[in-house]
Amino acid sequence: MPSQTTTPTLQVCRDCGGGAPVDAHFCPQCTKILSIGRHGDYFSFLGLARKLNFEPAELEQRFRTLSRQFHPDYFYNATPAERRASLERSSYLNDAYRTLKQPIARVDYLLQLEGFVARSPEEATKQVPPALLEEVFALNEELDEIRDLRASGAPVEEWKARLERARGPIEHKRDVHEAQLQELSARWDALLDARAGIVDRRPVLEALRDRVLERNYINNLLAGIEKELTTSA
Amino acid sequence: MSKVVGIDLGTTNSLVAYAKDGVPTVIRDRSGDALVPSIVSAAPDGTIYVGREAQRRLLTDAAHTVYSVKRFMGKGLDDVRDEASLLPFRVTGEAGGVVRIGLGDRELPPPDISAFILRDLKRRAEAFFAEQGEVDNEVDRAVITVPAYFNDAQRTATRDAGRIAGLDVMRIINEPTAASLAYGLDKRHTGLIAVYDFGGGTFDISILRVEDGVFQVLATGGDTHLGGDDIDLLLMHRVLAEVGWTQSAERIQEIRKAVIQAKWDLSDGEVAELNGKRFTRAEFDSLIRPIVDRTLEPCRQAIVDAGLEASQIDEVVLVGGSTRIPLVRRLVGELFGRTPHSELNPDEVVALGAAVQADILVTGSRELLLLDVTPLSLGIETLGGVMSKIIMRNSTIPATGSEMFTTGADNQTAVDIHVLQGERELVSDNRSLARFKLRGIPPMPAGLARVQVEFQIDANGILSVKAHELRTDVEQTIEVKPSYGLTDEEVERMLLESFEHAEADFAARLLIEARNEAETVILATEKSMRAPDFADIVRAELPEGQRQRIESALVDLKAVMEGEDRELIHEKTHTLNEATRLLAEVMMNRSVQAALSGRNVNDV
Numbered sequence: 001m002p003s004q005t006t007t008p009t010l011q012v013c014r015d016c017g018g019g020a021p022v023d024a025h026f027c028p029q030c031t032k033i034l035s036i037g038r039h040g041d042y043f044s045f046l047g048l049a050r051k052l053n054f055e056p057a058e059l060e061q062r063f064r065t066l067s068r069q070f071h072p073d074y075f076y077n078a079t080p081a082e083r084r085a086s087l088e089r090s091s092y093l094n095d096a097y098r099t100l101k102q103p104i105a106r107v108d109y110l111l112q113l114e115g116f117v118a119r120s121p122e123e124a125t126k127q128v129p130p131a132l133l134e135e136v137f138a139l140n141e142e143l144d145e146i147r148d149l150r151a152s153g154a155p156v157e158e159w160k161a162r163l164e165r166a167r168g169p170i171e172h173k174r175d176v177h178e179a180q181l182q183e184l185s186a187r188w189d190a191l192l193d194a195r196a197g198i199v200d201r202r203p204v205l206e207a208l209r210d211r212v213l214e215r216n217y218i219n220n221l222l223a224g225i226e227k228e229l230t231t232s233a
Numbered sequence: 234m235s236k237v238v239g240i241d242l243g244t245t246n247s248l249v250a251y252a253k254d255g256v257p258t259v260i261r262d263r264s265g266d267a268l269v270p271s272i273v274s275a276a277p278d279g280t281i282y283v284g285r286e287a288q289r290r291l292l293t294d295a296a297h298t299v300y301s302v303k304r305f306m307g308k309g310l311d312d313v314r315d316e317a318s319l320l321p322f323r324v325t326g327e328a329g330g331v332v333r334i335g336l337g338d339r340e341l342p343p344p345d346i347s348a349f350i351l352r353d354l355k356r357r358a359e360a361f362f363a364e365q366g367e368v369d370n371e372v373d374r375a376v377i378t379v380p381a382y383f384n385d386a387q388r389t390a391t392r393d394a395g396r397i398a399g400l401d402v403m404r405i406i407n408e409p410t411a412a413s414l415a416y417g418l419d420k421r422h423t424g425l426i427a428v429y430d431f432g433g434g435t436f437d438i439s440i441l442r443v444e445d446g447v448f449q450v451l452a453t454g455g456d457t458h459l460g461g462d463d464i465d466l467l468l469m470h471r472v473l474a475e476v477g478w479t480q481s482a483e484r485i486q487e488i489r490k491a492v493i494q495a496k497w498d499l500s501d502g503e504v505a506e507l508n509g510k511r512f513t514r515a516e517f518d519s520l521i522r523p524i525v526d527r528t529l530e531p532c533r534q535a536i537v538d539a540g541l542e543a544s545q546i547d548e549v550v551l552v553g554g555s556t557r558i559p560l561v562r563r564l565v566g567e568l569f570g571r572t573p574h575s576e577l578n579p580d581e582v583v584a585l586g587a588a589v590q591a592d593i594l595v596t597g598s599r600e601l602l603l604l605d606v607t608p609l610s611l612g613i614e615t616l617g618g619v620m621s622k623i624i625m626r627n628s629t630i631p632a633t634g635s636e637m638f639t640t641g642a643d644n645q646t647a648v649d650i651h652v653l654q655g656e657r658e659l660v661s662d663n664r665s666l667a668r669f670k671l672r673g674i675p676p677m678p679a680g681l682a683r684v685q686v687e688f689q690i691d692a693n694g695i696l697s698v699k700a701h702e703l704r705t706d707v708e709q710t711i712e713v714k715p716s717y718g719l720t721d722e723e724v725e726r727m728l729l730e731s732f733e734h735a736e737a738d739f740a741a742r743l744l745i746e747a748r749n750e751a752e753t754v755i756l757a758t759e760k761s762m763r764a765p766d767f768a769d770i771v772r773a774e775l776p777e778g779q780r781q782r783i784e785s786a787l788v789d790l791k792a793v794m795e796g797e798d799r800e801l802i803h804e805k806t807h808t809l810n811e812a813t814r815l816l817a818e819v820m821m822n823r824s825v826q827a828a829l830s831g832r833n834v835n836d837v
Contacts, residue, residue: 064447071602072631072692076403076594087631087691094629 014081023047025069025089033070035081036088041113042096050113051192052106052185063097107181107212110188116205129214135173139221142166143228160229167225174218177211184208236367237374237403237595238358239411239587242347242391244303244434244460245554247271249354250584252592255600257415257585260361267581269357273349274298275337283353286745292490295321295482297337301462302350304434305343306394307386308332319469321482344394351377351398374401376591378583380435381407382455382608384654385666385696392695403594405693408432409439410605411586412552413448415577417601424547425451427536429565429573430583431528432553434460438532440539440546449604452538452627454531461496461555464521468492471520472508500557518560525561529568538627549573552582604629607690609664614651618660623688626656630690638684644676648684652696669698675705747802751794754806758787758813761820774819779812786812 010019011034018029023044027034043050046062067090075086099105111117128136143166149159188204239250239257246268250259259267266285274287275297282290291298299322305313310326317324323335333340355372362370377400379391388405395402409428416426423444430437437455441448472488473480480488488508495512498505503514536543551573555561565573577585593601607630612622623634638648648671655663674682686700701707761767762783771780786809793801 060444064445064449067447067604068599068602071604073404073590073593073602074597074599077597087689090692091631091633091689094632098628098632 025066033075033078033082033085033089035085036092042100042109043113045092045096046100048100049192050110051189052103052110053189056101059097059100063093066093104212104215107185107208111205111209111212114201114205116209129210129217131210132173132214132217135169136217136221139166139170146228163225163229167222170218170221170225174215174222177215177218181208181211181215184211235369235371235373236358236362237376237591238354238372239584239589239591240351240354240375240377241408241411241584241587242303242350242377242379242394243271243583244301244432244462245271246433246580247350247354248581248584249358250581250588251358252588255589255592255598257588257592259581259584260358262357267584269350269353270300271303271347271350272298272300273302273336273346275339277337279337281336281349282745283349291321291486292483295486298322299334299336299346301434302334302343302346304458304462305332305334306347307384307388307390308343319466319485321486342390344390344397347391347394348397351375351394351400355398355400373399374403374591374595376404376406376587376594377402378408378411378587379405380430380432380455380457381409381437381439381450381453381605382435382457383407383694384457384609384664385611385694386664387457388693388695392693404590405695406587406590406603407437407439407450407453407605407694408583409437409453409552410441410448410450410603411584411590412550412582413439413441413443414586414589414601414603415582416550416574417443417448425539425541425545427532427546427549427569428552429528429532429549429556430455430552431555431561432460433555434458434462436460436528436531438528438535440535440541446600447602447604449629450606451540452535453606453608454535454538455608456527456531459524459527460553463524464496464555464558465489465492467520467524468495468507475508496558500559514559521558521560525558525564528561529564532565532568543569546571551575552579554580605692605694606630607632607694609654610656611666611688611690611696612653612655612663613686614653614660619658620653620655620660620663624690628690630694631692632690633687635685635687638671638682638686639680640674640677640682641679643679645679645682646674646676647672648674650686652688652698666696667698671700673707674702675707677704744797744799744802747799747806748794751790751802751806754809754813755787755790755794757817758783758809761813761816764820766820766823770816770819770823775815779815783809783812783816 011022011024012018013020013027013030013032014035015032016027016030018027020027020029020034022040025034026032041050046059046066048054048059048062070086070089070093072083072086072090075083078086099109108117142162146159146162146166149162184204184207188201188208191201191204236251238260239252241248241250248259248267248269250257252258261267269284270288272284272287272291274282274290274294276282276290276294277297287298291300301320304316305324309330310324310328310332313324313332323340324332325335325340326333331342333342334346336346355375358372359370362372375395377391377395379388383391392402392405409430412430413426413428424442426441426443428437428439428441430439435455435457436459437453439453440451442451443449469485469488469492472492473485476488492507495505495507496517499512499514499517505512505517533543536546546569549565549569549571551562551565556565556573556575556579562573562575589601590603592598606627607624608626610622610626611624611634612620613636615621621636623636624632638650640648650669650671651660652666652669653660653663654666657663669686671684671686674684681704683703684700685703686698689697689699691697786805790802790805790809793805796802
């Protein structure tokens with residue numbers, strides 16, 4: 001995995017040709033807004049460490065401060081190059097803010113950044129994660145029975161109650177996952193603070209990736225049950 | 234320096250405002266009227282009338298008069314077929330193409346009609362700046378507002394209208410956001426604000442967080458086809474059901490005028506008259522309740538989208554004429570659990586906000602900043618007619634999104650892309666924005682090409698697309714065919730045509746003003762001559778032959794008044810004015826004396 005944290009790259013100001021640190025927004029030499037480079041990431045763009053837990057207010061504050069610096073409103077009278085740079089930078093800021101604001105999207109983004117996105121979303125929903133085999137097997141059996149019950153003309157209340165009950169174990173599993181994600185996130189942040197190497201970080205990232213895949217699968221299961229409940233109402 | 238303005242281009246009324254030193258003011262005409270009815274009418278000789286004059290023509294020549302054109306902006310014929318029945322003007326166009334509206338003997342796309350209204354506002358502002366003694370009174374740049382829930386096609390159509398009217402549209406901003414800006418100015422609000430904007434043709438709800446002068450929209454929702462017009466239609470149906478459905482266009486407009494009056498009366502009073510019958514507030518409320526209810530669901534959704542609960546909203550602001558309806562105020566108050574604000578005139582607050590935004594753009598002032606969102610998700614068509622979302626709704630704009638495409642056949646050099654806007658699963662349930670053809674892909678085996686298409690929504694909420702093939706780094710050419718919009722060439726052509734018409738439009742306006750003035754003087758003179766003491770005054774106080782001079786000046790003016798010669802009308806008006814000056818003074822003195830002595834002037 002290439003690590004972007006150890007070797008800071010330079011970006012070049014298109015206006016004066018001077019160099020600027022990768023996460024600078026304005027050229028240190030000519031003070032012009034910099035055209036957005038291909039380097040950096042959402043965290044560094046906002047001046048945040050690559051952590052999974054941070055104060056929401058801090059993100060909001062940074063978002064507002066940066067918006068104030070390069071929103072297109074303030075470059076209406078500027079050169080076309082500066083206007084383009086302001087549009088690019090504002091768009092990137094908004095995308096970064098939106099992604100990091102949501103805890104789930106934040107984990108997804110971190111995994112992608114660290115090169116730990118293994119499977120496509122389509123694959124992830126089709127293949128049952130090993131840790132969920134037992135629950136999924138039990139649920140499918142129960143769903144089959146409920147469908148038979150419905151087909152045999154059982155009262156709505158009866159099979160609906162069973163559907164509701166079937167949801168219980170899956171919801172419990174989801175809560176367990178949420179707690180695990182929380183715990184892993186805290187461990188990731190601690191490793192980052194301790195400047196741990198990739199050998200220590202890899203297992204945490206792999207665990208995070210598996211939990212995320214499982215969580216997506218669980219959410220799909222729950223959505224499936226919900227659909228059964230509403231469409232048959 | 235030429236001038237910049239903020240324009241609220243409304244369904245029913247439009248208005249223009251400007252800001253000086255950050256303080257916005259609405260521009261009024263001489264009689265103090267700020268509202269220009271969004272109505273355009275074509276006389277048989279091709280003269281175009283806008284505003285009050287066009288509104289009068291609705292009752293005499295409805296077939297050549299267009300109103301509520303905003304409802305047709307960015308629409309296809311299929312979208313509007315149902316509602317065209319009660320409208321006096323023609324609504325045509327090709328199936329699957331942009332709608333066209335009949336104005337006189339011309340068939341014009343909606344932006345062209347809106348451009349007439351914008352030109353009128355532009356002239357109104359220019360006349361105002363000239364009166365203020367500004368050296369350069371030209372208005373060439375504007376911020377124009379649109380409903381927050383307008384899609385890309387509707388926004389683009391609005392920008393096109395501005396360009397056709399000869400305005401550089403600096404920015405398209407959302408009406409509720411503009412309103413919040415006007416409200417936030419003097420009060421330094423901080424906190425969570427809900428703006429409920431219920432106008433003539435559209436409904437919007439926006440939830441904002443205001444902090445450090447940043448007005449950040451968290452979520453927005455609405456219905457671009459729900460407004461006071463729908464309430465009027467309900468009432469019209471009720472009357473037509475009583476008087477019979479086959480009525481002349483002019484009679485229908487009379488009915489429309491009457492139901493609007495009844496609606497207004499019921500905003501203040503408990504009882505109004507409708508078709509000669511008693512019509513109570515309670516009847517009105519139960520009739521319109523379904524329409525008002527339709528505004529509440531988007532409100533609830535927006536609150537959820539913003540990640541909030543209704544009780545967390547600190548303030549609720551009402552915008553748009555339809556919020557004068559008591560039932561609307563009551564239901565909105567109940568939904569949010571607090572009394573809504575309405576200190577500012579709900580008709581004017583949007584234009585004021587637009588003027589503030591225009592001022593920010595020109596001066597580069599960083600005191601305030603609007604951060605708006607895109608109201609609808611943007612996506613592309615994928616296999617099976619399903620929409621795949623690329624930029625989610627309520628994303629802060631500007632925003633970007635990208636998608637990778639590949640080829641399905643060997644040596645395929647082009648890929649078709651269908652861009653959509655909306656929240657539904659199926660392509661057919663969403664709005665088609667444009668179809669692109671990516672060309673110039675280097676020939677290679679199927680599935681090997683990697684074309685990255687980047688979608689950019691700018692601060693106006695308007696989309697642009699670029700693409701390049703990653704393996705060969707070839708930049709793609711994109712042909713954009715907007716599904717319901719005008720091509721750049723069409724806008725260009727209309728702009729040129731409008732220059733040809735502009736001169737005629739301006740002359741027509743001056744002529745109307747001259748006729749109005751003449752009419753005022755004639756009416757005043759005839760009234761004096763009917764006064765009981767007229768003969769007495771002529772005998773006792775006027776010089777020999779003055780009566781004949783007045784009478785002949787009157788006949789002269791009447792003779793030229795219906796003509797086209799504006800100068801001549803002016804001249805004859807002046808003559809009559811001079812001839813009656815002494816008469817007017819004497820009558821004035823007598824009435825003052827009569828008043829002082831406590832006697833009626835008629836008894837003198």
